[in-house]
Each structure stands twice: as structure tokens, then as C-alpha cells.
Amino acid sequence: MLQPVVLGIVFILLLTWLISLSYLFKEKLSNMIGMVVSMTLGMITGLSIGTFSAVLFPDLFFEITVLSMLIGGFVGVIAGFPYSLIAIIDGLISGVMGGMMGTMLGVMISPEHYNQLLNIMSLWTVGIFFLIYLLLVYEINKESNNNSLISHPLPYFTLVCLFILSFHYFTFEFNNSTNHHADHVNNQEIIMDANEYQFGPDQVQVLPGEEVTLTLVNNGIEQHDFEIKGLDFHLHAMPGTSESMSVVFLKSGTYEAVCTIPGHEAAGMTATIIVTEL
């Protein structure tokens, strides 16, 4: 859970910074700038919070839709507040719409594309934040040159880079036992994420006598496989690809699975499959 927390904190910092600029330098910023700022910040916040929460908590679709709409609208109102009523209305409507669209996007994408979706969304989010930052700083410095730290691009750009980097040092792990694609009765689907050098999840629970479809998704940069010891079950995926296979575990018990690429098992690419009645 470390990654969502880090990303959340950096996201709030980036957003607060932009909103603070509007409050601190409102006499230098026109109503037109305010409308662009409130609309963009409301929309982007709603979209990204909606997408992230839909991917992380697919079972709470209704709750996260309402929450994302509220947060998006709230941020839009706060961002438009220093400017005018038009900017506030702009921000409110865009934020509510962004929240709604973000959650829909999150549940429409299948689990094997979650990581790509989140990567695109996070790059898009911080890219737009940086553009808004440049717009505000340009407007603020247009007449008098204000050299305070808050309006120098380097600290802000560092935060943007921190946000992007934190995506490349962690991979999201999803709790696939609760995902919305697994609701077919008598057929469990498990998405097994592989990267250097671990499986996510590294422990899964399945029912005896039921067909289980296991998909190995290689989100890493090397080839990986997934072999269940004692069974004729082997999946192999090159980087960026996936492979699926179905299996029925007849007996209850604990099965061990490993990546058989030399050195990978020792580096930590192991997983446990627990076959048990509910």
C-alpha cells in the first residue's frame, strides 16, 4: 500500500501548490485564467481520483463514483474561488464530470491493462499540472519579475519528476479475488503479475474441484514463467505479454509455484496456491 500513499501525497502537494498560486497572486490573474485553471484542476482531479479508485476498489463502484464526483467538484470550486462565480461554476461542473468519467474508465478497462492505464493517467495528470503551473507563473511574472521560490519552475518540476519516478520503482498489485471480472460462477480467474523478481499476488486461494483460469501478465523487462510444482501447469510470457491456462485442483492442499528462468526463483519469484473449501 506504500505506492498509493506516496502518489497521493505528491498529488495533493502538486494540486495545493497550484491552488495556492491562485490565492496568493489573484490580483495579477485574469478571470479567463481562472476559468481555465478551475476547469482543468477540477476535471483532472476528478478523472485521476475516479480512475485510481475504480481500479483499486472495483467492488465499491457506486460509492467511489459519488466520492470522485464530490472531490472533483470540490477541487473545482476551491480552485475557482479566488477568481469569480463563473470560474467556480466552471470548476464545479468539470470536476463532477471528470469524477464520473474517471470511475467509468477504471471499470471498463480489463485488469491486465490496469498498469498501463494508471501509467497513462498519471503522466497525463502531472503533465497537465505542469502546464497549468507554467501558465500561472507566466501570468504572475508578466509585469514585475517575482523571484520567490513558489514561482520558480525547478521545485515544482522536481515534484512532477518524483511522481513519475515513483511509478517506475513500484508496480501496483491488485487484489484480484475481489475484482469485477471474477464473478462468473464455477470459474475463478486469477491475474498473476510478474516483474523483477516477484509475483503479485504471491499467495492465492482457490476452491477444490473448480476450474481456475490463471493469467500470467509480464509487467517486467525480462521473460518470466509460472510453473506449479507437481502439476503439468506451465505459463510463459515475454515482457509486455500475457498467457492464460485453466486448471482444476482436485485435492485441498498447498501448492508451490515458481518462475523457472535461472536465478528467478532464488531472487523471490515464488507463489503459494492454497486449495481449500470456503
Ligand SMILES: [Cu+2]
Ligand atoms: Cu522470472
